[in-house]
Every structure is written in C-alpha cells, then in structure tokens.
Amino acid sequence: MSDSLFRPKSVAVIGASSKELHIGNRVIKNLLDFGFKGSIYPVNPKADEIRGIKAYKSIMEVPEKDGIDVVHMVIPAKFVPAAVDDCGKKGVKNIIINSGGFKEIGPKGEAIEKDFLERAKKYGIRIFGPNCQGIINSDPDIRAYCNFTFTKPDPGHISITALSGGVAEVIHQAFSQMGVGTRIYASNGNACDITIPEIVRYLGDDEETRTIVLYVEGLRDAATFLEVAKEVAAKKPVLAMKAGRTEVGAKAASSHTGGLAEVDIATELIFKKAGILSFRDEAELCQAAVAFASQPIPKGNRVGIITNTGGPAVIATDVFGDKGLEIPSLSDRGIETLKEKVFPEAAVGNPTDLLATGLAEHYRTAMDVMMDEETIDSVFINFVTPFFVDTDAIAREIAEVSKQKRKPIVCNLMTDPQQWTETVRILKEGGVPCFGFPGEAARSLAALVRYNDIRSRDIGEVTIYDDVDKARAEAILEKARGREILSATEVYEILAAYKITVADWRMADNAQEAEKAAVEIGFPVVVKADAESIVHKSDMGGVAVNLADGDAVRSAAEEMEKRLNADDLKFFIQKYMPGGKEVIIGAKAEEGLGHLIMFGLGGIYVEVLKDVVFNLTPVTKYEAEEMLSSIKAAPLLKGVRGEKGVYEAGLVETLQRLSQLVTDLPAIQEMDLNPVIAYEDNVFVVDARIAI
Numbered sequence: 001m002s003d004s005l006f007r008p009k010s011v012a013v014i015g016a017s018s019k020e021l022h023i024g025n026r027v028i029k030n031l032l033d034f035g036f037k038g039s040i041y042p043v044n045p046k047a048d049e050i051r052g053i054k055a056y057k058s059i060m061e062v063p064e065k066d067g068i069d070v071v072h073m074v075i076p077a078k079f080v081p082a083a084v085d086d087c088g089k090k091g092v093k094n095i096i097i098n099s100g101g102f103k104e105i106g107p108k109g110e111a112i113e114k115d116f117l118e119r120a121k122k123y124g125i126r127i128f129g130p131n132c133q134g135i136i137n138s139d140p141d142i143r144a145y146c147n148f149t150f151t152k153p154d155p156g157h158i159s160i161t162a163l164s165g166g167v168a169e170v171i172h173q174a175f176s177q178m179g180v181g182t183r184i185y186a187s188n189g190n191a192c193d194i195t196i197p198e199i200v201r202y203l204g205d206d207e208e209t210r211t212i213v214l215y216v217e218g219l220r221d222a223a224t225f226l227e228v229a230k231e232v233a234a235k236k237p238v239l240a241m242k243a244g245r246t247e248v249g250a251k252a253a254s255s256h257t258g259g260l261a262e263v264d265i266a267t268e269l270i271f272k273k274a275g276i277l278s279f280r281d282e283a284e285l286c287q288a289a290v291a292f293a294s295q296p297i298p299k300g301n302r303v304g305i306i307t308n309t310g311g312p313a314v315i316a317t318d319v320f321g322d323k324g325l326e327i328p329s330l331s332d333r334g335i336e337t338l339k340e341k342v343f344p345e346a347a348v349g350n351p352t353d354l355l356a357t358g359l360a361e362h363y364r365t366a367m368d369v370m371m372d373e374e375t376i377d378s379v380f381i382n383f384v385t386p387f388f389v390d391t392d393a394i395a396r397e398i399a400e401v402s403k404q405k406r407k408p409i410v411c412n413l414m415t416d417p418q419q420w421t422e423t424v425r426i427l428k429e430g431g432v433p434c435f436g437f438p439g440e441a442a443r444s445l446a447a448l449v450r451y452n453d454i455r456s457r458d459i460g461e462v463t464i465y466d467d468v469d470k471a472r473a474e475a476i477l478e479k480a481r482g483r484e485i486l487s488a489t490e491v492y493e494i495l496a497a498y499k500i501t502v503a504d505w506r507m508a509d510n511a512q513e514a515e516k517a518a519v520e521i522g523f524p525v526v527v528k529a530d531a532e533s534i535v536h537k538s539d540m541g542g543v544a545v546n547l548a549d550g551d552a553v554r555s556a557a558e559e560m561e562k563r564l565n566a567d568d569l570k571f572f573i574q575k576y577m578p579g580g581k582e583v584i585i586g587a588k589a590e591e592g593l594g595h596l597i598m599f600g601l602g603g604i605y606v607e608v609l610k611d612v613v614f615n616l617t618p619v620t621k622y623e624a625e626e627m628l629s630s631i632k633a634a635p636l637l638k639g640v641r642g643e644k645g646v647y648e649a650g651l652v653e654t655l656q657r658l659s660q661l662v663t664d665l666p667a668i669q670e671m672d673l674n675p676v677i678a679y680e681d682n683v684f685v686v687d688a689r690i691a692i
Ligand code: ADP
Pocket: 503, 526, 528, 535, 536, 537, 538, 539, 543, 545, 574, 575, 576, 577, 578, 582, 603, 674, 675, 686, 687
C-alpha cells in the first residue's frame, strides 16, 4: 500500500450528489471544509457542478493524465464492478467504496464483492472497504478528509484504525472532545482488500504517528497480524481493544460489518505476544492514548504525587495501588528543598500537598524535586483551579516541565473549562495530558507504566528439547488417522516420546491381567476403564483409586466390566499418587495460529473457579513461569501456612514440552493433561487425552 491512499493528490467521487444529505455530497463538503490540498473531481452524469466544483459526466473525462489517487464510490453495489473497470482504464490507484450491499448482506452481495475485487486486481487498483467510512489524514500538507463523518481533527500524533466505522468515530470524537489532535484515521469496513495489518504497518512507518489506536472484533489472518504487530509495536506504542469477548458480545459483532468474531481469547494473547497494550474499555483506551501521544514512557512504576487538594489524591493513590504502582518517599534532600520553598503549612513528601493557596513557584519547585528524585519515575498532578491564585501561571509551569520530557506527567484538572479557558489552553498547548477525574488520570499513567513493563520484558528464546522422539509420535498419529480420540496407550506413548513424566502404567485386557499389571507396578494402584465411548471416566464410575492389593484390583475391574458394558473395554492400571496438588495443562488448536496452551489449578473446584490462564505456543520458559504465577491460586503452588510448595520448575518444563509437542504435531486438535499431580520435587501426569 503506497502513499497514494493516505497522501492523495487527487480525489474523485463517483456518485457525487447535489443533495445535501447524500454521502456523495458530504465527502466533497468534508474535503473542502478540511482544506484538501489536492484536486477534487465530482463525477455525476447529470450535474454541471457540485458545491461549486466542476463535475464530470464520467470518470474517463476527469482531466488527470497520471491517474487519480483516490476514487470514492457512492453508488449502488450492482454498479460497482463496471465502475471499477472504468477506474482501471483511467489509471485510478485506490478506490474507497463507501457503499454497502456486499459481503455484509449475504451471498448475493458477496458475489458482487468478489467480482469487483477480481477486476480491481487486474488493474492493480487497491480497494478500501467496501461498506466503510474511509480515511483522514490531518497532515497540513495533505488535509485529506476522504470520509463522510463529522469529526474534524487538529493535526496530532495519534492514528486510529478500526474495521468498525462506528467505533472509529467514537474514538475520534473522544480525542476531539479532549482537545487532542489526531493524525491518520482509517476505517475499512469489510476490508476485502486493504487489511488492518497493512494499515498498521503503514502507520508504523508514518513518522508523525506516535501512537496507534486499534479496535478489532476478531482477526482474519492472525498469523500476519502477529508478524506485523510485532514489528510495529517495536517502533511505537500500539494500544488496542478487542470487543466481542463475551458470548453475547461475539454474537453482536458477527452480525455487522463483514465481521467474523466468535468468542476468542486468542486475540488478546496475540496482542500480548506482539507487545501491544491491550484495553477492555474504550474510554480508558482513548485516555491512555492521550498520555502516550505527548509523554515519555516511564522507566519504572514509582509515582510522585503533587496536589492542591486532598481527596482526589487519595482516589488516585487507590488506583495506583490496584495497578501495582508505588508511591515512594522522597529523599531528605528533596524534602529539605520543598520545606524551604513552599508554604510552611503545606504537607511535604509524597504526596506533596501544596494547598489550594499554593503558588506557581511552589508547583515548579515540587515538579523539579520530583524530576530530580532518583526513586521517582513519573509525576501525577492534581490541580484544582482556585479563584484566588494565578492558575495561568501554574499552568505555564506545568506545561514547561512537561515539555522537558524528563519523566511523564499526567494532570487531573479540576476546573470549569468555560471560565478557566486560558489555563486549559496553556495546559493543552503544552501537551499536558489533562483529565477530568483523578481515576482517569491515574489509569492513563498506569497504562504508560504497563507499557514499559511489557516492552522491557524479555521473554527469551523457546527451549527446544532435543531428547524428544518426534518421528515416533508422528507415527502414532499417522496410525490413528481417521479416528478422533486416541487410545490411552497411544496417548501415553506420545507423552513418553516427549519425555513428559507420567505415573507408571500398564494396559490390561481383563481383570486377571489387571491384577498382574498391578503387581508389576506395585501397590497401591488405580484402575481406570478405557474405551472409546468413555470420556469422563470418573463420572461413569470408571476410576477406582487407592487399591491396596490384587483382590481389590480384580474386583474393581470386574465390577466395571459388569456396569460399563463396552465391547472395547480395557483397563488402564496406574500407580496411585496420593497427596500432591492437582493442576491442569492443556492445549487447543487455533486456526492459523498454532495452539493455545492452558494452565490452571485442577481438582474439584476448577469448574467453579475457572482459574486458568492461556498463552500461544510456542511458549518460552519465561512465559511458562509467567503462566504459573498469573493464576489467582498461584500462592497455593508456592505453599501456604507452612505447607510445602510444589516443584514449579517441573510444571514449567511440562508446559514447555507440551508446547513443543503440539507445535511439532499440528494434527492435534485438543490435548488435556488433567490432572497433573505436582509434588515438592517432581510432577506426574495421571490422566491425558488427545483429540486429532
Ligand atoms: P477422568 O478425568 O476421566 O474422570 P481421571 O483419570 O482424571 O479420570 O481420574 C479422576 C480423578 O481421580 C483425578 O482427577 C484424580 O483426582 C484421581 N486420580 C486419577 N488417577 C490417579 C492416580 N494415579 N493417583 C491419584 N489420584 C488419581
């Protein structure tokens, strides 16, 4: 995708209209109002001019010899394919199809979409949309408003992209209302050709874009997205939100645009893997973006607080506490400096309360102290505008320190913007991110800190275990082809090939053999029913634990034979593993992405607590360790109240080996190790299932 789309020199509108309320009119109005620097060509067979601009009967008549950079199409879907042909002959580079009536309406529309896309490809035309809003570029040299919406941005450094025009516009409005400029805006609807990853890559290369805001409901080509996002996120902050996280949300998403959402957790995991900062609330996302657009990234999580009123600082402190930020004490030197210069009644320290009567020079002193403190990484300012001090002077000091960009500053500005217009103007012009609630300001600062965390986290390289027998595992899968579920023998042999430690086991065809196997393993043992029809063995009485002798084994097996009556019934005899903690480790294939891998506490509460975490394979040691420590029950693994902890290194290795196993064997659709029993110095899989 070239500059011709985002930096067009000429824009034509096929379907330009004289009617005020028509998109074909609005786009021209928007281009004019926004001060587009290039040429505008309305195309309409009946009109001579539209909004005072000469109109052309057809695109062929437009006097641009070297082709036209952007054509808007605002005509009924059925006319689009032929119009695309005309554009091809004319040498058009990009077409923004605003019209709907394509894939989003069903098979009939989908066929038209396919038709015009083939024609466009033939001519090398790129299609933006269809069923979309378009693009905006606020670059003073371009001023392209190829879009029919209403937010007219000041030039800024935040760029926005989303399939959904509605959300993109909401986000755009939010920045506008916060008085923050934006750079490029791109909402591509059905995205039949130009994709979100392509746009993200372009924004990554656009120097004036400092922060990218992305909204998605699902990812079509997750692997490409991951690759591009990794590359771009390494260059600049990418802030993203994935909607349709809940079942009802996903349903809503799939019913509009060319959307494809289903409940997926993979998207947020992709964000994480790519180093994208993920949000679950659109307002929080926009507020954070404002801080990113003008502030440096903090080096750590320690905040200095300056305030001129008590309560709001307490609210902010709570948010910092929740988000894991610290509010360290100041050095003696810092305290001395403050005491010398601020009012004697002021509370000096962290927070420093300058009192409502605090003067501009007091703010300056406090900010300079915080900037100099080695133990402080960022500054939070609470600024209520009392009528009895020179608030403009205070604003000037804040703006000046903010411009130094030594450490990030956010400001909770408590004022009436209608009365304190100059104060507000000075802060905004100075690039100070101002918010109307202490919590909002604090969360934005916390987002900067979170970004520093994810960018400075080194997940290391994936461990490749070379003691595994991949060929053996592949041979087993090859033999099982056509079946859905592997037998216990197959499953345990695959685990053995990948050196995943399991409790000692034997297979037995009948009760007598079961007894013999138990003797070989050594008592106590467990007897489990194994048959294709039995999935949850214990639910059907197919698991008998802690059998102390041969008699117990035989009668357990005979009893199962009687009750379960499955023709293919066999017995799985296993060493009984008492004590220990049960955990679950699982993997699930994810279309086009490899596998999701899961870790959680097992046992009877797992269904209720749903305390599990996911990641994308392959996982590194660091990521596996992070999985262990991010379940809520993590302290239980470490041991509580004198109880011993479990062998976490063993679980981490099991996760990594499973990750390698499913990566090597993509035919595996689902795999559960449930439970894995973890002891102080080793771990054993006691139940495993593989679906292919
Ligand atoms: P399923 O999940 O099909 O019901 P499992 O093999 O997981 O069957 O057995 C059910 C439960 O029995 C396990 O969650 C575990 O608590 C216990 N269990 C199974 N095998 C053993 C074993 N070898 N040692 C100790 N407990 C076991």
